[in-house]
Amino acid sequence: MKKMVIAGGSGFLGQSLITYFLLKNYEIVVLSRTAKKTGNNKLRYVEWNAKTLDIWMTELEGATVLINLTGKSVDCRYNEKNKAEILNSRVQSTKVLGEAVRACAVPPKVWMNSSTATIYEHSIERKMTEEHGIIGNDFSMSVAKSWEKAFYDCKTPKTNKIALRTSIVLGKNGGAFIPLKNLVKFGLGGTQGNGKQKVSWIHEHDFCRALDFLLDKHAFGTFNITSPNPIPNKRFMKTIRKVMNIPFGLLQPKWLLKVGARMIKTEAELILKSRFVIPEKLVATGFQFKYPTVEKAINEIINR
Numbered sequence: 001m002k003k004m005v006i007a008g009g010s011g012f013l014g015q016s017l018i019t020y021f022l023l024k025n026y027e028i029v030v031l032s033r034t035a036k037k038t039g040n041n042k043l044r045y046v047e048w049n050a051k052t053l054d055i056w057m058t059e060l061e062g063a064t065v066l067i068n069l070t071g072k073s074v075d076c077r078y079n080e081k082n083k084a085e086i087l088n089s090r091v092q093s094t095k096v097l098g099e100a101v102r103a104c105a106v107p108p109k110v111w112m113n114s115s116t117a118t119i120y121e122h123s124i125e126r127k128m129t130e131e132h133g134i135i136g137n138d139f140s141m142s143v144a145k146s147w148e149k150a151f152y153d154c155k156t157p158k159t160n161k162i163a164l165r166t167s168i169v170l171g172k173n174g175g176a177f178i179p180l181k182n183l184v185k186f187g188l189g190g191t192q193g194n195g196k197q198k199v200s201w202i203h204e205h206d207f208c209r210a211l212d213f214l215l216d217k218h219a220f221g222t223f224n225i226t227s228p229n230p231i232p233n234k235r236f237m238k239t240i241r242k243v244m245n246i247p248f249g250l251l252q253p254k255w256l257l258k259v260g261a262r263m264i265k266t267e268a269e270l271i272l273k274s275r276f277v278i279p280e281k282l283v284a285t286g287f288q289f290k291y292p293t294v295e296k297a298i299n300e301i302i303n304r
Contacts, residue, residue, distance in 0.1 A: 228289065
């Protein structure tokens, strides 16, 4: 049986991967803040603190794949304390996993490490591909660069490595789609900002399928994990309203988003930044999306 270890797998993306890969007959071990019993002999939760080596590292021996999703949520105010936690949670967990992989007698065959499509600069016109994307120096981009540097600086010659520059993942039970759906439900799901900013997104099932595909292809290096069809925010919000049969959505100008973000202790950048990210390498490798358009993706999620 193939074995998958998911570090930080208790959240939305981890649960999506668990559901998908259990059906692929994987044994799955989740490295989590707390150990717990599941009642499923193919799924175990093992305690780890994402900072130090401990008994959890024995779970990596002979694993087919290690997937690291660890990191403090960016859905918070970017004060100094939170910024330090966002950075350190990503870099520390990556470094300690690298130490654990190096210590294995039979290390994992593949190590997939989260990164983010936010590594690229704000862009409305220029497509950001792995080869030609522009990487800048603001807080979010600097975190992403430090995260990937920590990953690639880990010398693991017997383990294939893939960095996952993942966009917004749309799913039924978590992630960004739930608050967006609630905004639409209460008549607040209009255009956000000027509506021109591109939304890069991927359906949760295509996210899981993409990782499965990369494993099957013995791929390595950095991949944009996102749909091939990013769209302007105006159309994105209109599509959610259409699928939910809500005809009206209150416009949310930039100033209102900034006020609202402060009130709910998050950052307007999460909505206002234009992410025009294209999965050039994924498509070139032969991956075919089940949900290539946002209309198809949102229809599936709403009507599931």
